Amino acid sequence: MSDVIETDVCIVGAGPCGLFAVFECGMLKMRCAVVDTLEEIGGQCAALYPEKPIFDIPAHPRIEGAKLIEQLAEQALPFEPRYLLGQRVDALREDGEGFTLRTSADRTIRCKAVILAAGAGAFGPNRPPLDHLPDYEATGAVRYMVTKREEFRGKRVVIAGGGDSAVDWALSLKDIARVTMVHRRDKFRAAPESARQLAEAAARGEVEMAIPYQLHGLEGTAGQLSAVVLATLKGEEKRVEADHLLAFFGLSMELGPIAEWGLGIEHKHVRVDPATCMTNVPGVHAIGDIATYPGKLKLILQGFSEAAMAAHAIHPRVFPGEALHFEYSTSKGVPHG
Template sequence: MSALSLADPSAAPANSPKIVDVAIIGAGPTGLFAAFECGMLKLSSVLIDALDAVGGQCAALYPEKPIYDIPAHPAIPAGALIDSLEAQIAPFNVPRVLSQRVEKLSGRRGDFTLTTSTGTVIHAKAVIVAAGAGAFGPNRPPLDGLEAFEQSGAIQYYVRRRSDFAGRRIVVAGGGDSALDWALSLAEIAEKVFLLHRRDRFRGAPETLSRIEAFVTEGRIEKVVPYQLHGLQGEAGVLRGVEVATLDGQVRVLEADTLLPFYGLSTDLGPIAAWNLDTTRSQIPVTPSSLETSLPGVFAIGDVASYPGKLKLILQGFAEGAMAAHAIYPIVHPDTALHFEYSTSKGTPGQP
């Protein structure tokens, strides 16, 4: 079989072998930027993701959520960030293998074979794992009758379109950044927002906590502490009230038609955990200077990578993508020295 033409991702059947310099597993923001860095070094790459579109959690879970720590952007919606990253790699015509996860990895540094869940075969000289925390799903509260309210949309774990919650009476449950950020955002358009947590201490940035207290003072948010979810009231998928209880059993009913539990994500590295890589709690330890894992030729970047001093920030994942691409260059071109040039000097393909 012939290999897929990088210039024309539709030039070959889906399951024909693909030959590239770098296989990037995970098409979230970190994986997308790694593809850009590979392109700038004239390394061909392919993006592989189990989701049906690029963007990872940013696109699938919270496309309208603002991100505040991207350099040069005081705030940017997650979906807009993904759009910009896609535009950035457009000159390199990077193929995408979507709705598939990599089941098998064989070979060695400089000569790997990857096989996906649908039988697609990819040959690569190096591999970058940018899989975030692996496959993800919400931690669901143990409440009776949960499924019917999930199916009707009365209970949701992600805010994909903020406008869907206009005029609603919402219980936001959780004490971390997601719960706080969405309580603040939805309080601007909802009829009522209850912020529920088992204790009167929240895990958020000082500025976020100050804004929460200001919204509470203004009556735009009602803090319900120290309470936890206890039960659901309603029928046929229509939510009418959320029962909450203190640790000593005092029960209160919040009149609400929407429940947003933000209790984090359950994660699983899936088949990656069986690749003879060193792993620790769904993370992959790497050499900080190169991002190479314990398996030579396989690199890990973004949230899945672990090393002393690691910060789980998108901007750090971007830097790791650049470092990994530079570490891969001598694998692909062992007899060619890499002369580093700034993008301001050499531009990108198609630029004068």
């Protein structure tokens, strides 16, 4: 028999916005269960860039992804959220008093309201079409994220891609590794300041630039990388000795079972009312990157604001007939239990 969890709000997604939604709901005395497919809380911050600095969190001029998650978890801790990790919400059904959700781990959750904070759904890296790629992935020679910067100290690292992740890690690793940057053109999609810093680093000889090249092949034995083969569109090849290939070609996003729940879907995002973050299904709200509405900005700080709006909109469903008197945390403090 599967476990049955009774709670006020089920939050789907344990990334930054989902964790802050625990706090906002807790401040309104609403209990939360949080489900995530990953084995740890933190979403993309924990899985993809735990050591990457984030610069647009208010009051934090610079904070690493893992540290942000640590502090959000500490902020949510007084409200004792129930975390169900390493499992996916497969089904959502309305019942007489709220919703029943089923997870891939055979758990049943009954709640009065749902907050979707699932980023852009299940995500995975866009992999380059290279022969024997799984062999090199298995040994860690080819990676799509950096979790521990020190693992690359003294290594020969080829970084492929033209966006923020590729450029930021080239700048971060150039001081401890021999970095070769591969891109198909000389213009990068990264933040202009980061692109400028990369160009200056290349001019000083701190980063080798392989432009205009694309990944063409991998050389090595038993999954141990020895070189990356590059090629131009004209077929000109170049061999770069390497211990690691970091490929940053973005993420492939899939909504998964969420797409089957009867929600208003728009380009793999869920449409919501910007005033309440409610979807077309009353009681189901969406916040963070998965939510879309006119003027939406994909910023963590906007997701935090949406968490607060969703929590206040949900309160009447959890406590029908009870007036909600808005109070600032500075005056009411943080309630417990």
